[in-house]
Amino acid sequence: MLNRRTLIAAALAAGVMAPPAAQAQGWKEKYPELTFAAIPTENPSVTTDRYSKLADYLSKELGVKVDFRIANDYAAIIEGQRAGNIQIAYYGPASYARALMTGVETEAITRARRNNGSTGYTSVLLVRADSPYRTLEDLKGKTLALVDPNSTSGNNAPRFFLDKKGVKTDSYFGKVFFAGSHENAVLALTQGTADVAANAWYADTDTHVTRMAEKGMLKDAAGKPLTPDDFRVVFRTDLLPGDPYAVLASLPAELKQAIKQAMLDMPKKDAAGFRALSDGKDIEFVPTEAKEYDGVIEMLKFNDRARRTG
Known part of the structure; x- marks a missing residue:
């Protein structure tokens, strides 16, 4: 037998349990854009x-x-x-x-x-393949192009994993600067304003270097086109999410x-x-x-x- 309290509870429940279409319409009204x-x-x-x-x-x-x-x-x-x-x-x-x-x-x-x-990627330190730099030891005192303070592969991961190797980024390299984007860090390397650049490495066939090369964006300071073979990885981090x-x-x-x-x-x-x-x-x-x-x-x-x- 229904009493007044039961009817009120049923009415409240009906209001809460709105059909999906009504719920969707509700959020669309609140978030039209x-x-x-x-x-x-x-x-x-x-x-x-x-x-x-x-x-x-x-x-x-x-x-x-x-x-x-x-x-x-x-x-x-x-x-x-x-x-x-x-x-x-x-x-x-x-x-x-x-x-x-x-x-x-x-x-x-x-x-x-x-x-x-993979659903992850790594961070790498890149140098020009025609440079003499092949190991971390070769990079001491050189100029490093990072990406952004909040970048994973372009700042935080290389700092963290370099430290595990005993390398304190800001004191080990002669100069450290933020380029602003992964592409800009690569361009700093191609133009000679950096000796080494931090960057993301998704797969051997998928990096910012390969993407830039496909778009004709890689050229040295003299305007000569560059390919992914013109770069060398000298350091790689563990896998990142x-x-x-x-x-x-x-x-x-x-x-x-x-x-x-x-x-x-x-x-x-x-x-x-x-x-x-x-x-x-x-x-x-x-x-x-x-x-x-x-x-x-x-x-x-x-x-x-x-x-x-x-």
Whole structure:
């Protein structure tokens, strides 16, 4: 037999358990437009060409406008999510870890699997193949081009793994500077403003060097075209977790799940757009989560302590 209390409880439950269509309509009213931003690993035109396709695909799948924005630097992604202005972000592992360490409520949802089966990559120190530098010992006192303070492969990983070899980056090299992007670090090497450059190495056939060579971007100071064979790796780190795509934790659960599922479906639903993200080097998106980056957080804590103690 129904009483007044039972009827009230049933009415409340009916309000909470809104059908999926009503829930979706609710978040679309609150988020009629979303912002997706990416770290500046390459020059602006290349970055825009890659990730605007993902933004367009998400717009179609989600049914709301998704605008793409290139961050000025890695820290801008962190601060944009902290302020709630960037709902979807493409991070590097270290910038994502830094966001978590500084209280940004962001959730990693996917990362790419490459055609070699790996969902991670390494950091390398590159030199010109026509240089005399073949070992770490040869690089003492030379000029090192890093990428960005919050870059994983372009700063934090080489510092961490070099320290394990007894190399203190800032005192070992004669000069250390940040180039601003992976491409700029490679260009510093080709133009002779750096003797060695830190960079990401996804696979032997997929690096910023190979991508730049395919686009005709590699030339020496005299204008002579260069190929990947004109570079040599003198140091390589252990494997690092791949770059995560992350969403604001405060987004409605239905929206977060919709973004994640759309990305997992992208290789089949928009094969051309997915290929553009990596020049065809990735084969799929796979789920990921914050705990996959615990090791990166420990790496950053180590580097922070080393910087404070000199």
